[in-house]
Amino acid sequence: MxxxxxxxxxxxxxxxxxxxxxxxxxxxxxxxxxxxxxxxxxxxxxxxxxxxxxxxxxxxxxxxxxxxxxxxxxxxxxxxxxxxxxxxxxxxxxxxAEIELIRKQICNWISATCLNNPDSKDDILNSLYEPYAKEVQYIIENFYSPDFREKYSYKRFDPKEKSPFEQRNLILERNSEYKSAAISYFNSPPPKELPNPFEKNFSITSYRYLESIFPxxxxxxxxxxxxxxxxxxxxxxxxxxxxxxxxxxxxxxxxxxxxxxxxxxxxxxxxxxxxxxxxxxxxxxxxxxxxxxxxxxxDPIGDDLEGGFVYLLKEKDTSFYKIGYTNVESGVPSRRSGNQTGNPRSLILKGYFPVSSKKTESKLHEYYSSARKKGEWFELTKQEAGNILDQEWRIDNHFF
Incomplete structure (x- = not known):
């Protein structure tokens, strides 16, 4: 590294x-x-x-x-x-993540590792810090299939009993238990830093290999x-x-x-x-x-910029404009329709443009603060509204 x-x-x-x-x-x-x-x-x-x-x-x-x-x-x-x-x-x-959640995520990962290595389960539990061992046992008993070992035993994958299609579905079903248990146990999927033990198929044959497979x-x-x-x-x-x-x-x-x-x-x-x-x-x-x-x-350069779009809405037959922001271009139309609700005047989308971050919106609000009427609504002249949509004007005034 x-x-x-x-x-x-x-x-x-x-x-x-x-x-x-x-x-x-x-x-x-x-x-x-x-x-x-x-x-x-x-x-x-x-x-x-x-x-x-x-x-x-x-x-x-x-x-x-x-x-x-x-x-x-x-x-x-x-x-x-x-x-x-x-x-x-x-x-x-x-x-x-809170430290309590991280501990639970680790315990769930160990639980799946135990179920994927049923013959080594006791060795794994005996080698763990006791509070973790107890939690792992609790997770296995409450958040995974109660008949897990039998349900996914090697004999269930016997070609005489299952077609390749059925075997594939059984594998997918088994692999999904790791994520399902996580959602049931701590209400969110597991982190990518703890990859699915069923998919990785870690094989623990002895205590000597136990620690080596842990991230x-x-x-x-x-x-x-x-x-x-x-x-x-x-x-x-x-x-x-x-x-x-x-x-x-x-x-x-x-x-x-x-x-x-x-x-x-x-x-x-x-x-x-x-x-x-x-x-x-x-x-x-x-x-x-x-x-x-x-x-x-x-962080000498910085990496906090989250690009988005600033849009300009106008109340028809007035000089009131809204200077708003959305983080995705597809969100611009919904902003117009959302603001239209409860407004007796028709709203017109005058235009929008890409910006480097939401900070650009707040800087425009600050620039036109003397014209602010309420919230994100401003009373602007036609020239002022046009300036906002004019790229050259924005560059000259350092709105990026």
């Missing part, structure tokens, strides 16, 4: 990292002024929630990072994270380690002593070593073997301009 390809990946920048050090932004920048790079590492969060339950917490950490800006990721313990990057599809999944979320981080943080950023001898166990007599470091580490920290450029320069540049730019960004998502 290309860490900086923000067309494929979402790059999340820690713009409040100075608060962890209890420093101002200016003071924090001063502490890291000599940095030339940040360490980088890729980890994979498996959707297999093992008996230890660690991944359950890792998924929650990832959700909190995406939705709350909390950069404490359990699978990156002992690291202070400056940047985290993950593929857009996983980011959008976690951004648009994994690749997460790449740019960071410094806790020991570097204490020596370079916090620069506190008492914390250094505590971190290295100096006072317990178990540390391999002497007081002289700790003083040297604090002293060297002033000039440490952080260019370790696994360090990269590019993530530091991204972090520094966003950290310094956080007041203007209002976001911790690295």
């Amino acid at each position: 290309d860490f900086f390809d923000n067309k494929k990946n979402t790059v999340i920048v820690n713009t409040t990292i100075h608060k962890k050090a209890k420093l101002s932004k200016k003071e924090f920048l001063s502490r890291v002024r000599n940095f030339e790079g940040l360490r980088t590492r890729t980890d994979y969060i498996s959707l297999f929630i093992s008996a230890e339950g660690e991944n359950h917490h890792y998924l929650t950490d990832l959700w909190r990072l995406i939705n709350e800006g909390d950069f404490r990721l359990g699978n990156f313990s002992n690291y202070v994270l400056f940047i985290v990057s993950l593929e857009n599809n996983f980011f959008n999944w976690f951004k648009n 994994k979320i690749p997460v790449r981080a740019a960071y410094i380690r806790d020991d570097d943080w204490i020596a370079i950023v916090e620069r506190d001898m008492e914390i250094m002593k505590e971190y290295y166990g100096f006072e317990t007599g178990k540390s391999q470091f002497s007081l002289k070593d700790l003083k040297r580490m604090l002293s060297d920290g002033e000039t440490d450029n952080m260019m370790r073997s696994e360090s990269e320069r590019a993530p530091l540049k991204i972090w520094r730019d966003m950290f310094q301009n956080d007041e203007n960004n209002h976001s911790n998502i690295f």
Whole structure:
């Protein structure tokens, strides 16, 4: 995965990292002024929630990072994270779904995997984090066919019993149970990140293969380690002593070593073997301009434009016009008919044109605010209405 390809990946920048050090932004920048790079590492969060339950917490950490800006990721313990990057599809999944729904989606996927591997079902359940195992059993018993194993047993596909057409229909019926169970269980289809186990036909022959078939979320981080943080950023001898166990007599470091580490920290450029320069540049730019960004998502070009159409309606025999917006061209006629309802005067569609986003409509409303009568209705001259539909006028006045 290309860490900086923000067309494929979402790059999340820690713009409040100075608060962890209890420093101002200016003071924090001063502490890291000599940095030339940040360490980088890729980890994979498996959707297999093992008996230890660690991944359950890792998924929650990832959700909190995406939705709350909390950069404490359990699978990156002992690291202070400056940047985290993950593929857009996983980011959008976690951004648009509550963590409770994500857990249920995973449980439903595991349920279908169990039903697709009936001989390995007990092994799967026994290897799961217990709350998940119980939920999976509940889903199987309540949202899938009660006679699932018999209904879709290999003997049902015997050519002597079923024609190819009947076999195909039986396969389609079996495959549809995954989506049907999801809709019954949490009222929406399953996410594409959890592909239908019946269609994929995962074969689990032993525990050794169990975790390998579960989807994994690749997460790449740019960071410094806790020991570097204490020596370079916090620069506190008492914390250094505590971190290295100096006072317990178990540390391999002497007081002289700790003083040297604090002293060297002033000039440490952080260019370790696994360090990269590019993530530091991204972090520094966003950290310094956080007041203007209002976001911790690295998106220098932006991708929030959702094209649509601005249309102009006119009340017959009046100078009243409506400046409206629809996101699809086919919606323009329905806007006229919808506005006609309850209006005693005939409405005339004067024209419409494509725009880059709904913001264009609001900017036109703002431009003609002194002529606003009510809502999206304006009292305009014939020339003013004509200007709105004139592409050259819109270009000259920067309405795109």
